[in-house]
Amino acid sequence: MTTKLKMAIKAIGAVGGFGCGVNALTTALKGRPPAPHSIELSTIHGVQRVQGLRADPSPLRDFVPVRVMRRMEHHIRIALLAAFDALGDAERRGAGDRGRLGIVMATGYGATCNSFDFQHLATASEDFSGSPTQFSNSVHNAAAAYLSIALEENGPNHTVSHYDLSVPMALTVAGQWLAEDRVDSVLVGAVDEFSKAQAYTWQQRVAKNHATACLPAIGEGACFLLLSRAIDNAGEAGAVYATIDAVGIGRQPAAKQLPDLPVSDLYLIGADGFGGRDKDYVAVLPANCRAGAYPHIYGVLPVGMAFDVAIAALSLDGGQTFTSADLPILSGVQAAASGNAHHQKTDALCCLKLGALDAYAWTTVSAAEKE
Amino acid sequence: MRPMRPVAVAGMGCIASPGGDLETCMASLYAGERNPVTPSRFDASCPLDYPVFEVADDHLDPGDDGRVIPRTAALALSATREAIKDAGIQTSSLDSSRMGVCLGTNVGGSVGNELLCRGEPRQAAHPSPLERFTASNPTVALMDAFGCRGPFQTVVNACSAGNDAIGIAAGWIAGGLCDLVLAGGADELYQVTYRGFRALFINADAPCRPFDRRRKGLNLGEGAAILVLASETLCEQAGLTPRGYVLGYGTAADAHHFTHPRPDGLGQRRAQREAFHQSGLTAEEITFINAHGTGTQGNDMAESKVFAEDFPGTPFLSTKGYTGHTLGAAGPVEAVFTLACLERQLLPATAGFEVPDPELPAAPTVTNTVISGGTALSQTLAFGGSNSVLILGRGEGGS
Numbered sequence: 001m002t003t004k005l006k007m008a009i010k011a012i013g014a015v016g017g018f019g020c021g022v023n024a025l026t027t028a029l030k031g032r033p034p035a036p037h038s039i040e041l042s043t044i045h046g047v048q049r050v051q052g053l054r055a056d057p058s059p060l061r062d063f064v065p066v067r068v069m070r071r072m073e074h075h076i077r078i079a080l081l082a083a084f085d086a087l088g089d090a091e092r093r094g095a096g097d098r099g100r101l102g103i104v105m106a107t108g109y110g111a112t113c114n115s116f117d118f119q120h121l122a123t124a125s126e127d128f129s130g131s132p133t134q135f136s137n138s139v140h141n142a143a144a145a146y147l148s149i150a151l152e153e154n155g156p157n158h159t160v161s162h163y164d165l166s167v168p169m170a171l172t173v174a175g176q177w178l179a180e181d182r183v184d185s186v187l188v189g190a191v192d193e194f195s196k197a198q199a200y201t202w203q204q205r206v207a208k209n210h211a212t213a214c215l216p217a218i219g220e221g222a223c224f225l226l227l228s229r230a231i232d233n234a235g236e237a238g239a240v241y242a243t244i245d246a247v248g249i250g251r252q253p254a255a256k257q258l259p260d261l262p263v264s265d266l267y268l269i270g271a272d273g274f275g276g277r278d279k280d281y282v283a284v285l286p287a288n289c290r291a292g293a294y295p296h297i298y299g300v301l302p303v304g305m306a307f308d309v310a311i312a313a314l315s316l317d318g319g320q321t322f323t324s325a326d327l328p329i330l331s332g333v334q335a336a337a338s339g340n341a342h343h344q345k346t347d348a349l350c351c352l353k354l355g356a357l358d359a360y361a362w363t364t365v366s367a368a369e370k371e
Numbered sequence: 372m373r374p375m376r377p378v379a380v381a382g383m384g385c386i387a388s389p390g391g392d393l394e395t396c397m398a399s400l401y402a403g404e405r406n407p408v409t410p411s412r413f414d415a416s417c418p419l420d421y422p423v424f425e426v427a428d429d430h431l432d433p434g435d436d437g438r439v440i441p442r443t444a445a446l447a448l449s450a451t452r453e454a455i456k457d458a459g460i461q462t463s464s465l466d467s468s469r470m471g472v473c474l475g476t477n478v479g480g481s482v483g484n485e486l487l488c489r490g491e492p493r494q495a496a497h498p499s500p501l502e503r504f505t506a507s508n509p510t511v512a513l514m515d516a517f518g519c520r521g522p523f524q525t526v527v528n529a530c531s532a533g534n535d536a537i538g539i540a541a542g543w544i545a546g547g548l549c550d551l552v553l554a555g556g557a558d559e560l561y562q563v564t565y566r567g568f569r570a571l572f573i574n575a576d577a578p579c580r581p582f583d584r585r586r587k588g589l590n591l592g593e594g595a596a597i598l599v600l601a602s603e604t605l606c607e608q609a610g611l612t613p614r615g616y617v618l619g620y621g622t623a624a625d626a627h628h629f630t631h632p633r634p635d636g637l638g639q640r641r642a643q644r645e646a647f648h649q650s651g652l653t654a655e656e657i658t659f660i661n662a663h664g665t666g667t668q669g670n671d672m673a674e675s676k677v678f679a680e681d682f683p684g685t686p687f688l689s690t691k692g693y694t695g696h697t698l699g700a701a702g703p704v705e706a707v708f709t710l711a712c713l714e715r716q717l718l719p720a721t722a723g724f725e726v727p728d729p730e731l732p733a734a735p736t737v738t739n740t741v742i743s744g745g746t747a748l749s750q751t752l753a754f755g756g757s758n759s760v761l762i763l764g765r766g767e768g769g770s
Contacts, residue, residue, distance in 0.1 A: 135567030140527035145755025148624040157624040162525040
C-alpha cells in the first residue's frame with residue numbers, strides 16, 4: 001500500500017546518544033559518532049552489562065519548569081526536548097508560523113518500561129496501589145499529551161504504537177490530516193527509551209555469539225519533524241529541508257524484492273545488526289544500489305526510521321551523504337560513504353525498514369524544489 | 372476541514388460483558404441487565420475491592436488451531452468474525468492488498484512484555500520484545516486471521532483510541548486506499564490499569580452511576596467491537612446493504628490536564644465542530660448522543676455542560692453502566708451500540724442513573740426511550756485530554 005503524501009519537512013528536532021539538536025546529529029554523522037556507555041542491567045540471571053546509547057533530557061529545563069519536569073518520566077522528557085528542539089529549529093529557519101497544529105507520536109515500546117516499574121511497586125504490597133503520577137505516565141499517549149499541554153495546542157493528538165513500523169504509520173496519519181485540511185502543520189515525533197527487555201535480549205545474543213563487534217548499542221532518543229503540505233511551501237525552498245513524497249507499508253513473506261519499493265539513489269536501511277530480518281535487506285534491495293545504515297548514531301530502537309528520515313533530509317538539504325555504519329550485511333551492496341550528494345546524483349532517498357512478521361515500510365524523501 | 376462522503380458500515384460485531392455478540396448485548400441493554408463482578412483473573416496480590424465487567428470465557432473465540440491466543444487478540448477476533456459474517460463478505464475473495472486493519476487498544480501491545488518482566492514461564496515462547504509485541508498485538512492477529520495485506524495501524528490514544536481508529540479507517544476508505552477496513556478496538560482487563568485507576572481514586576466501589584448525583588467513579592470492563600467499513604465500489608460489487616455510515620470524525624486535545632477533562636469543554640467542542648464540518652450536518656440534526664459517561668465527577672460535569680449548551684433537548688445516554696469502561700474498545704463498543712439504537716429507534720436507559728445531580732445542567736435517559744431520526748453522535752474523552760467524536764448515520768440494512 002503506497003500513500004502519496006507530499007509533505008514539506010520544515011524543521012527537525014533530535015535527541016539521542018549523540019546529544020541534542022540538528023548540529024549534534026550532523027556532527028555525529030560527519031564522523032564523530034557517540035561512544036556507547038556500559039550499563040548495568042538487573043536480570044533474572046543476575047546483573048549483566050550491556051552497551052547503551054542514552055539520551056540526556058536535562059536541557060528540557062530551559063523549556064519546562066523543573067516542578068513540571070519532576071512529574072514526567074524519562075521518555076516523556078526526551079520526547080518533549082526533541083519537540084521543543086524542532087520548534088526552535090523552525091523559528092531559526094523562518095518557519096515558526098505553524099497555523100493549526102496536529103501532534104502525532106510514534107513509539108515502539110510506549111511507556112512499558114514505566115508500566116512495569118509501576119506494576120512492580122504496586123505488587124510489592126497488598127495495600128499499595130502505586131503512584132497516580134507514575135500510572136498516568138505509563139499510558140502510551142503520555143508523551144503526546146504532555147506535549148499538547150506544554151504547547152497549549154488543542155489540535156488533534158494521536159499516538160501510534162506498532163513496534164518497528166510505528167514511524168511510517170505516524171507519517172501516514174500526518175498526511176491524512178493535511179489532506180483532509182484538518183490541520184495546517186503536524187509535529188510528528190518518535191520516541192523510545194532504553195529498553196531493559198531489549199537490552200536483556202541483546203545481552204543474551206552477545207553471550208551466545210561471543211562477539212560484540214558487529215552489534216550496535218541499544219539506543220534511546222526522540223526525533224521530531226515539523227511537516228506541512230508541500231504545496232503550501234512552494235517558492236520557500238530555503239525554509240524546507242526536504243519533501244516526504246510517499247510512504248509504503250505492506251507485508252512480504254518471502255525475502256525477495258518488494259513489489260512497490262521505489263528506485264532510489266541511496267537506501268537508508270533500518271538494519272541494526274540485531275533484528276532477525278537484517279539478512280533480508282540485501283535480497284530486497286535492487287542490484288548494485290547504494291545503501292547506508294546509521295544505528296551507530298542513534299542506537300538500536302524501534303523508531304529508528306524517524307532518525308533515518310531526518311538523516312535523509314539533512315543529506316538532501318546539505319548536499320552530502322554520510323558514512324554508513326560498518327554492518328556485515330552491507331557487504332552485499334555498495335555502502336554509503338561520506339561525500340558530495342550532487343556528485344553522486346542523490347536527489348531522492350528511500351528509508352526502508354523490514355519489520356516484524358514480514359512487514360515492511362519505506363519512506364521516500366526528495367530534495368525541496370528550488371525556485 | 373474537507374467534507375467526507377459517508378463511509379458504509381457493512382457489518383458489526385461486539386463482545387462485552389452483556390454478551391458475546393451485538394444482538395445479545397442489545398437485548399441485555401434494553402432489559403436493563405448488568406453484571407459487575409469481583410475481578411477473577413488478577414494475581415493473588417491484587418486488591419479486589421472494585422467491581423469490574425468481565426467477558427465470560429465461553430464467549431471468546433477459541434481460534435482455529437488450538438493455539439493460546441492472548442486475550443485482547445481473542446476479543447478482537449471474536450468481534451471480527453461476527454462483523455464479517457454480519458456483512459456477508461467472503462474476505463478470501465477480496466484483493467487482500469486493499470483490506471486494512473485499524474484498531475485502538477491500550478493493553479494490547481503491552482501484555483506480552485509483562486510476561487517477561489514478571490518472569491512467567493510463557494516468556495520462553497516469545498523471547499524477544501519484538502516477538503512478544505507481535506504475539507499480543509490485536510491488529511496483527513486480525514491481519515493474520517483474515518489475510519489483510521493493506522494498511523494497518525495500532526492506535527494507543529488511551530480511552531479515545533477506538534474512536535480514533537474508526538475515524539482514521541474511514542479516512543482510508545474515503546481517500547481510496549482501501550475497499551474494506553476492519554476498524555474498532557479491543558482491550559482486556561489488566562491489573563496495571565486496575566491498580567492505576569485505583570491509585571487515582573476514580574474506581575467506584577459499587578456499580579457505576581453515570582451522571583447520577585451519587586456517582587463515585589468508573590468500573591473497568593473489557594471487550595471488543597469491530598466495524599467492517601466498505602467502499603462504495605465494494606458495496607455495489609458485492610451487493611452489500613450498509614447497516615450504517617460513518618459521516619464525520621473529529622478529534623481535538625484539551626491541552627489542560629493529564630487526567631481531568633477540561634471543564635469548559637473546549638476540546639470536546641472543537642472535536643464536535645470538526646466532525647460536523649466533515650459530515651455537513653449541524654447539532655440540530657443529531658437525534659441522540661452516546662456520551663463517554665464514565666461516572667467520574669469531572670467527565671460527567673464536562674460532558675453535561677457541553678450537551679446542555681450546544682445540544683439543548685437532545686437525548687443522551689451512557690452505556691458504561693452495562694459494559695464498564697472498556698478503554699480502547701469503548702469507542703467502538705459505543706459506536707456499534709449507537710448504530711444498533713438507530714436501527715431500532717430505541718435508546719436504552721442509562722444504567723445506574725437514578726437521581727439527577729443539581730450540579731449537572733443535563734441528565735441522560737432514565738428509561739428505554741423511543742427516538743425518531745437517522746444520525747447520532749458518539750464521543751470519547753481520554754487520559755491525556757484527547758476528545759474523539761464520531762457522527763454516525765442509520766443504514767438500510769440490519770434488523
